[in-house]
Amino acid sequence: MTAANPQSCPVCGASAPNEVNYPGGNTRAGQSLQFTGIAICDTCELGFALPRPPQAALDRFYASGIYWTEVGRNLPQVMHEKAQCEQRVAACLPLIEKAQQLRVLDVGAGHGWTVDWVARMLPGRIARFDFIEPDDDAAKSISNKQPGFPLQRVHSMSDASDHYDLIFLNHVLEHVADPLAMIARITELLAPNGIAYIEMPHADYRFKSDVFPHTLFFTPASLAMLARKTGITQLACATFGRSPDEPGPxxxxxxxxxxxxxxxxxxxxxxxxxxxxxxxxxWDYRPREPGIWLRWIIARPSRAN
Ligand SMILES: [Zn+2]
Missing domain, CATH: 1.10.287 (Helix Hairpins)
Known part of the structure; x- marks a missing residue:
């Protein structure tokens, strides 16, 4: 820990005097995005990357294609993504209204496994399935999935115009500049009884050797503060999953x-x-303390529990 930084927390606005190392932040010489540390909010526990990038700089970075090259894709990773998407859709089922035709939005659709699991677990229930996927090749292969399914690509959150009963936001929130603005947009897009399933790493700077290019590091406390600040209703918040690399016998x-x-x-x-x-x-997807991921399910304030 080092002494004071003048940055204020992007969730609660309090000062964040403590700073820790940004794992992997100093190995990106020459890239448009670089981080020197992570400030930890004293009040709500949020970690945020320093220096704080404006959203325009993040948009330029993701549009450059560098990120997709860094992430890489291989078959085991794709099959791991399939298993993750199954447990995400399953977690939403108890919270979905019965006998309702659903409009679904999947933000950051990846290989489109959510489409497959939604089609399998909610047969005959989907009125519309919109997805946002910046990679053109991935988006094309998603569009070819599930013939007869009402699939449509939407290019950005600002282009989405419907009200959705179910929104997925998987591993997106830790990449944005302004979490309040992102959750406010999600709230606008939710139908009155809609829910959003949001998944992200659980303060992964604590256990990963490289967290680039994450900008935000959440805990249950910082998500509870984000719910208070945006006025949304928190239906579930759990830490889950185990790293196969975790220290142990x-x-x-x-x-x-x-x-x-x-x-x-x-x-x-x-x-x-x-x-x-x-x-x-x-990976052991069951809730555990401290799990490596956070599952956060939210609804508009009007929704009764
Ligand atoms: Zn805070």
Whole structure:
């Protein structure tokens, strides 16, 4: 920890005098986006990358294509994404109104697994499925999924115009400049009884060696503050998931290593149920303290619990 910085917290506005290292922040020489540290808010626990970038600088960075090159794609990663999307859709099912035709928005659709799981778990219930995916090739392959499904690509949050019953925002909130503005926009887009499923890392600077280019680092306390500041209703907030690289006894790390190798093999050659079982054994999606991810489900203030 080092002494005072003058930055104020982008969620609660309090000063954030403590600063920690930004893992991976000093290895991006020559890139348009660089971070020197993470300020931690004393009041709500939010971490935010320093120097704070304006949204325009973030938009330029993501439009440059550098991020997609850095993230990389391989088959095991794609199958892990499929398993993650299944548990996201499943988490929403108990909160969805019965016998209702649903308008769905998926922000940051990736490989489009959410479309597949929504089609399977909510058969005959989808009136409209809009998705936002900046990568043209990924968007094209999503558009070809689920023939007969009312799929439509929307280019940005500001282009979305409907009111949605179900919005997915997976691993997006930790990349923005202004979380209050993002949640305000989500609230505008929700239908009166709609819900938004929002997932993000749980303060991942604590356990990852590289968190670039994350700008925000949330905890349950900072999400509760974000709910208060935006007036939305918080229906669920849980930390969940386990890192296969987490410190522990040697036998546990050896088992994790074997499970990960088996998962990679299954992802390349196996059937889905084997992939799914191994993926769950590696990542353990159940709520736990402190989990590596946060699941946050919110609704407009008018919605009754
Ligand atoms: Zn704060």
């Amino acid at each position: 040697a036998w546990r790390r050896r088992i994790n290593w074997v499970l990960q190798r088996l998962f990679v093999l299954a992802a390349r050659h196996g059937v889905w149920l084997v992939q799914r079982a191994l993926d769950h054994a590696v």
